[in-house]
Amino acid sequence: MEKKNNTLEELNTVKRKKLTDSSFSVMLIGAAIMVFAAIVTGILFMAMMSKRNLLDMNEAEEYSKHYVYIISDKESDLWINVLNEVKAIADESNIYIEDIEETMGVNYSDEDLLRVAVNSGVDGIIYSGIKSEKVMILIDKAVTKGMAVVVLQNDIDSSIRQCFIGVNNYELGRLYASQIKKIATPKQLSNMKIELLTDADMTEGSTNLISLAMEEKLEEYIGDYSLPEVKITRLSARDMFSAEEDIRNFFVGDKKLPDIIICLNDSYTKCVYQALVDYNRVGEVQIIGYYSDDTILEAVDKGIIYSTVSPDTEKMGELCMKALEEYCETGYTNAFMSVNAKVIGRDEARELLNERQNEQTQD
Amino acid sequence: MSVRMNKRKIEKKWNNASIQTKMMTSFFFPIILILVVNTYMYTNINAMIARVDEIYTSNVTLNNLSAELTQVQSSVREYLENKGSSALNDYYMAEQNYRNLMNDIHEDITIGSQKIMQENIYNQSEVYLEQIGEIVQAKRGRNVEKYKSGYEEAQVIYADLQTCIHSLNNEQFKSNTKNYNVLLSSLKYMELVTITILLIVGLVNLVVLFLITRSMAKPLQQLSHAANEVADGNFDVQIEILDASDEIGVMSKAFNKMVDSIQIYIAEIRKSMRRESALKERELVMASRMKEVQLRSLQAQINPHFLFNTLNAGAQLAMMEGADKTTEFIQVMADFFRYNIKKIDSDTTIEEEVALVDRYIYILNVRFTGEIHFSKHVDSEVENVRVPSMVLQPIVENAVNYGIRNIEWEGHIDLKIYKQNDMVYMSIKDNGIGMSQDTIDMILSGEYFVNPDEEKTDSNGVGLGNVIERLQIFTGHKDVMEIISEGEGKGTEFIIKVPMHV
Known part of the structure; x- marks a missing residue:
């Protein structure tokens, strides 16, 4: 129990x-x-x-400086590369780089943009655009207000801008001459016509310097033969698409084409190349281009463009920031800074294209 | 370790809590949790709605700034046109308002590019207002050339400013719209989160309540089931006891205790009833045995009455004739039969029983001319011990009839009565034909019966079985008689054992 x-x-x-x-x-x-x-x-x-x-509106970032860039042809690879470099350096130093045209949201002229920039009291201005009296006055006004003004590519030499950064035109002329020498024998050269396509905003002095350097170099080459005929054609960039139309006019009809066309900027180079292909006149004229984006390199690789002269865009961007910073900090900077340029022939073009392709594949 | 101890403590507290506390806790905890979650969500939603309200404030401010700028421009133009003092006042007012708004916006914090645009607007506004100030001064000084050219310039800056304000407004509208969309989607998300939490909490709450109420109801159900069982008479039921001091725990323990107590009482009642019925049974058996003896005596009574009268007449006759021996014989015989009739239904003393044996031996010796040699040794201390009547004589009779009757040697019967350890031993020993062990066993177990015809002829009617039964009933023990026989021809000894005090 x-x-x-x-x-x-x-x-x-x-x-x-x-x-x-x-x-x-x-x-x-x-x-x-x-x-x-x-x-x-x-x-x-x-x-x-x-x-x-x-x-969140409360997370505003304070910038140490505020620079503005006004570039007429900012869509081109050349300026995209330069600006990328500028922005990269600016990011490191907490500087705000403003595309004032984009922030305005309207299609303002270079002069208008410059005026807005000056009135906005920015710390510095990077300018590469048309050259005019108004631009000069505005640059002077900006400098007077204590802003740093750096002019790229085509110098506004009549203004009191702090610094100009570009390829040395004399050097440029010599580079072109070296390419011309490769294209023709001294004898052939004496009967040739060379067309130099340049920007209307490029100063006469600059173009003259290029042609002078070319002539100097070619004289050594041709010896007793007469110098080829060099014609400078100034294309206006002020009206939209007018330069492109002018270039196409060369190829329309049965006009006699020059033997060599030298383009002094990248958009003219691409325009000439496209016109040659479109009008089926490849081989009738030798082209020496400017800059080295993919389109130009491919054309060089195909032999449609003989060679191209490319400025060092990274260096240009770097010098640009250096000049602005220097001026802001010390109130002084070099008035002229030179950027090197190099010639890219067919072999180099292929190499460069391969390199870029590899880089893209790796990315 | 301490967490586990704490858990045990809380568990113990919980187990000991009253049902009311348990139920209150079970209901209140989820309610409070839901309340907290709701309050949290409600606060967030409110904050968000407040932010939605604020979102487009910057656009409104910029619109005001633009309107005020137009006001400045138009008032200056009006002043330049008519040089009215009210226009000048309007200009000062508008300029002041514009400055205030400008400062407000300047102090406003916005994201990266918008902050830069604000700075641009602020600085341009400074230039513009300065320019306007100069124009007004020039107008006052009637310097027509200056205010004309100045106004043209101011118009250009005015247009730039409006464009900038418009652009900034546009940019802010874009980011505000983004924020608005984010907030809208956040509100939807918040709604989803709230519903999810409420659903989870609700469901879990439901499950917890179900399980807790079940755990509370289960012992109650068991209790009611057990109570029904008890009501149906099944007291062998126990319920699972909660290790808790709540009402159910207390009730369960009390119930189990009650069932235990009922079982104990029932067991006691059963025991006492069994004892009582045993007593009654004994009485009944005793009575029935007495009746049996009485019946046999009554059967013999017809003859004894007649026999007594006859014997008395014989005795008187013998006395008148002077035959003393005959008188004594008849007198002893009459006494013997009288004892039989009188004492059969009651107990008596050993002394009277021995006297009866003496009479019986006297009669037999008269009958058989002194063939029976009888000796007796009775301890005087036990003479008054009470025994059932008619126990010694039947055994002596048995010794005579079956022990020494037909032997060829001289028959002896020895009666010894003595005391040993509060017991009285009555030994009747003969030197007759003896008994086999089987016969002894049969006699003692009550299975042995002598031939009834034989009994009728030469017995006073009381058998050994009757003697043993009456002795057993009288003493309450089974072991009342011992029969010892060493074998055929070696005699038999009957030993009756009775306690000194019954």
Whole structure:
């Protein structure tokens, strides 16, 4: 009887334990699940909200300086490369580089943009655009107000800009001459016509310097033969598409084409190349281009463009920032900074294209 | 370790809490959790709605700035046209308002490019206002050339400013719209989160409540089931006891205790009833045995009455004739039969029983001319011990009839009555034909019966079985008689054992 009682008690204890455990544990587990669910969803919500608050107005970044760039042909690869370099350096120094045309959201002329920049009291201006009296006055006004003004490519030499950065035109002329020498023998050269396509905004002095350097170099080459006829054609960039139309006019009809066309900027180079192909006149004229974007390099690789002279865009961007910083810090900078240029022939073009292709594949 | 201890403590507290507390806790905890979650969500939603309200404020400010700028420009133009003092006042007012707004915007913090645009607008506005100031001065000084050219310049800057404000407004509208969309989607997300949390909490709450109420109801169900069982008469039921001091725990323990008590009482009642019925049974058996003896005596009563009268007449006749021996014989015989009739239904003393044996031996010796040699040794201390009547004589009769009747040697019967350890031993020993062990066993177990015809002829009607049964009923013990016989021809000894005090 006693044994039976004991067994019953043991049974009760086991069951009893099970009963109480389940009741309390259910309460605990339930509470834990509820609190856990509330916390997890709360945290998820907070995380989501913080992710969504990227546009929070209170997270403004303070910039140490504010520079503006006004570049007429900023869509071209050459200027994209230069500006990329400028922005990269500016990022490191917490400087804001503003494309004022983009922020204005309207199609303003270079002069208008320059005026807005000057009136906005920016710290520095990077300018590569048309050359006019108004531009000169505005640059002077900016300098007077203490802004640093750096002019690229074509110098506004009549202004009091702090610095001009570009390829040395004399050097450029010599590079072109070296290519011309490869195209023709001295005898052939004496009967040739060379067309130099340049920007209307390029100063006469600059173009003259190029042609002078070319002539000097060629004289050594041709010896007793007469120098080839060099014609400088100034294309206006002020009206949209007018330069392109002017170039196409060369190829329309049965006009006699020059033997060599030298392009002094990248857009003219591409334009000439395209016109040659479109009008089926490849081989009738030798082209020496400017800059080395993919289109130009491919043309060089195909032999449609004989060679191209490419300025060092990285260096240009670097010098640009250096000049601005120098002026802002010390109130003084070099008035002229030269950027090297190199000639890219067919072999180099192929090499460069391969390199870029590899880089793209790696990316 | 301490966490586990704390858990145990809380668990113990929880188990010991009253049902009301448990239920209140079970209901209140989820409600409070839902309340907290809701409050949190509500606060967030409110903050968000407030931000939605603020979103387009910057656009409104910029619109105001643009309108105020137009006001400045038009008031200056009006002043230049008519040089009216009210126009000048308007200009000053508009300029002041514009400056205030300008400063507000300048202090406003915005994201990267927009901040730069704000700076641009601020600086251009400074240039513009300066230019306007100079124009007004020139107008006052009637410097026509200057204010004319100045106004043209101011117009250009005004146009630039409007363009810039417009652009900034546009940019801010874009980012504000983005923020607005983000907030809208966040609100939807918040709605989803709230519903999810509420659903989870609700579901878990439901499950917890179900399990907790079940854990509370289960012991109650067991209790009611057990109560029904008890009501149906099954007291061998136990319920699982909660290790808790709440109402259910207390009730369960009390119930189990009650069932235990009922079982104990029932067991006691059963025991006493069994004892009582055993007593009654004994009485009944005793009575039935007495009746049996009485019946046999009554059967013999017809003859004894007639016999007593006859014997008395014989005795008187013998006395008148002077035959003393005959008188004594008849007198002893009459006494013997009278004892039989009188004492059969009650107990008596050993002394009277021995006297009866003496009479019986006297009669037999008269009958068989002194063939029976009888000796007796009775301890005087036990003479008054009470025994059932008619126990010694039937055994002596048995010794005479089956022990020494047909033997060829001289028959002896020895009666010894003595006391040993509060027991009285009555030994009747003969030197007759003896008994086999089987016969002894059969006699003692009550299975042995002598031939009834034989009994009728030469017995006073009381058998050994009757003697043993009456002795057993009288003493309450089974072991009341011992029969010892060493084998055929070696005699038999009957030993009756009765306690000194019954």
